[in-house]
Amino acid sequence: MTTTQTQVERPARVPARDSARAGAPSLGRWLLTAAALAFLGLFLFVPLALVFAKALEKGLSAYAAAITEPDALSAIRLTLLVTLIAVPLNTVFGLAAGWCIAKFEFRGKSVLTTLIDLPLAVSPVVAGLVFVLLFGSGGALGPWLSAHEVNVIFAVPGIVLATTFVTFSYVARELIAFMQAQGREEEAAAVVLGAGGVQTFLRITLPRIKWGLLYGVTLANARAMGEFGAVSVVSGHIRGRTNTVPLHVEVLYNEYAFSAAFAVASLLVLVALVTLVAKKTVAWRARVEKR
Numbered sequence: 001m002t003t004t005q006t007q008v009e010r011p012a013r014v015p016a017r018d019s020a021r022a023g024a025p026s027l028g029r030w031l032l033t034a035a036a037l038a039f040l041g042l043f044l045f046v047p048l049a050l051v052f053a054k055a056l057e058k059g060l061s062a063y064a065a066a067i068t069e070p071d072a073l074s075a076i077r078l079t080l081l082v083t084l085i086a087v088p089l090n091t092v093f094g095l096a097a098g099w100c101i102a103k104f105e106f107r108g109k110s111v112l113t114t115l116i117d118l119p120l121a122v123s124p125v126v127a128g129l130v131f132v133l134l135f136g137s138g139g140a141l142g143p144w145l146s147a148h149e150v151n152v153i154f155a156v157p158g159i160v161l162a163t164t165f166v167t168f169s170y171v172a173r174e175l176i177a178f179m180q181a182q183g184r185e186e187e188a189a190a191v192v193l194g195a196g197g198v199q200t201f202l203r204i205t206l207p208r209i210k211w212g213l214l215y216g217v218t219l220a221n222a223r224a225m226g227e228f229g230a231v232s233v234v235s236g237h238i239r240g241r242t243n244t245v246p247l248h249v250e251v252l253y254n255e256y257a258f259s260a261a262f263a264v265a266s267l268l269v270l271v272a273l274v275t276l277v278a279k280k281t282v283a284w285r286a287r288v289e290k291r
Contacts, residue, residue, distance in 0.1 A: 048269060051262055051265055051266055051269050052262075052266055052269070054258065054259065054262035055259065055262040055263040055265070055266040056263075057259055058259050062259060062260075062263075063259075063263045063266075066252075066257075066259065066260035066263035066264060067263055067264055067267060069260075070240065071239055071240045071243070071248060072248060072260075072264055074240045074241070074243070075243045075244055075245045075247070075248035075264070076245060076267070078156070078159070078242070078243070078244050079225055079244045079245045081156070082156070082159050082160050082163050082224065082244065083163070083221060083224040083225050085160050085164075086160055086163040086164040086167055086220075086224050087167065087217060087220050087221050087224055089164055090164060090167050090168055090170065090171050090172070090220055091171050091213070091216075091217055091220070093168070093171070093172060094170075094171025094172035094174070094175050094213075094216060095171070095175065095213070097112070097116060097172040097175070097176065098171075098172055098174075098175030098176045098178070098179050098209070099175075099179065099201065099205060100112075101113055101176050101179075101180075102175070102176055102178075102179030102180045102184075103179065103184055103187060103205075113176070116168070116169055116172050116173065116176075117169055117173070118168075118169075119165055119166055119167075119168040119169050120169050123229065124162075124166050124227065124228070124229030124230035125229045125230065125232075125233055127162060127165050127166060127229075127230045128162055128229065128230040128231070128232065128233025128234050129233055131152075131153065131158060131161055131162055131165075131230075131233070131234050132153055132233060132234060135152035135153050135158065135161075136153045137153075139153075153234050153236070154234070154235065154236030154238065154242060155236075155242065156242070158234035158235070159231050159234060159235055159242060159244065161234070162227070162230035162231050162233070162234045163224050163227050163230070163231060165230065166223060166224075166227050166229075166230050167220040167223045167224045167227070170216050170219045170220040170223060171213070171216035171217060171219075171220055172216075173216070174212050174213075174215050174216030174219070175209060175212055175213060175216060177212075178209050178212030178213075179205070179209060179212075182208055182209070186204050186208070187200050187204055187205060190203070190204050211282050211283075211285055211286035212286065214278075214282045215279065215282045215283065215286070218275055218278045218279050218282060219275075219279070221275070222271060222272060222275040225245070225268065225271050226246060226268055226271070226272070227244075227246065228246040228247070228250075231244055231246070231247065232246075232247060232250075235247060237251070239251060245264060245267060245268060246268065248264055249261050249264050249265045249268075252264065
């Protein structure tokens with residue numbers, strides 16, 4: 001073999017200085033990272049820290065008193081009740097809509113998909129006003145409801161309706177994307193082997209979408225517990241009866257009970273943090289199973 005051939009076959013060496021320069025973070029990358037951290041610190045970490053600092057400024061005894069007084073406990077119970085009704089309803093709808101849209105072709109499919117996104121596009125306050133116009137005393141169904149002594153607006157049913165509407169899309173949108181990514185092959189194989197629709201759903205579809213389902217339920221749960229706009233319109237702000245936790249925080253703040261307001265608000269912050277951890281855990285488990 002000639003010297004020329006040896007030189008051609010020998011890989012070219014990258015100078016050490018150029019290699020180090022290629023592996024080192026660029027100035028632009030450092031600046032972007034610093035800007036992102038500064039933004040998160042200013043608009044996320046600092047406000048969260050201030051919430052807990054303000055909530056605890058009068059000590060643990062005052063904090064405990066603020067979250068255990070009767071009106072606060074009533075707001076917590078109502079928030080949990082509404083969430084326990086709205087989230088399962090949207091879970092059932094999300095499963096049905098996700099399975100229908102992702103697994104079948106039919107007329108009006110694009111219209112149905114668009115309507116599922118509607119609650120995300122409509123302002124929660126507008127949604128609350130729609131329910132007032134529909135179920136209020138002067139609304140379309142108001143006289144009939146009054147004649148039958150059924151209270152919807154300024155009562156628990158109105159709060160449930162408003163919360164269900166604003167959380168309507170979360171489970172469905174997550175499952176539609178999840179099911180479409182998985183395809184239809186396994187379900188089709190099960191049907192060919194003689195499995196019925198319900199059997200196919202319970203044994204094939206549901207186990208494959210469990211992490212996507214949990215992800216959507218987690219997001220819907222967080223939104224239901226923190227909803228303010230639509231619930232504020234339909235609740236009537238009856239203290240101790242129709243105030244959820246966000247509305248109770250507003251009442252305390254307007255009464256200049258700042259420490260108590262931040263103490264109750266810290267419960268919502270804790271819910272948000274728990275939701276974030278649950279969301280990341282579910283996403284991690286889904287990635288692990290895909291491998």
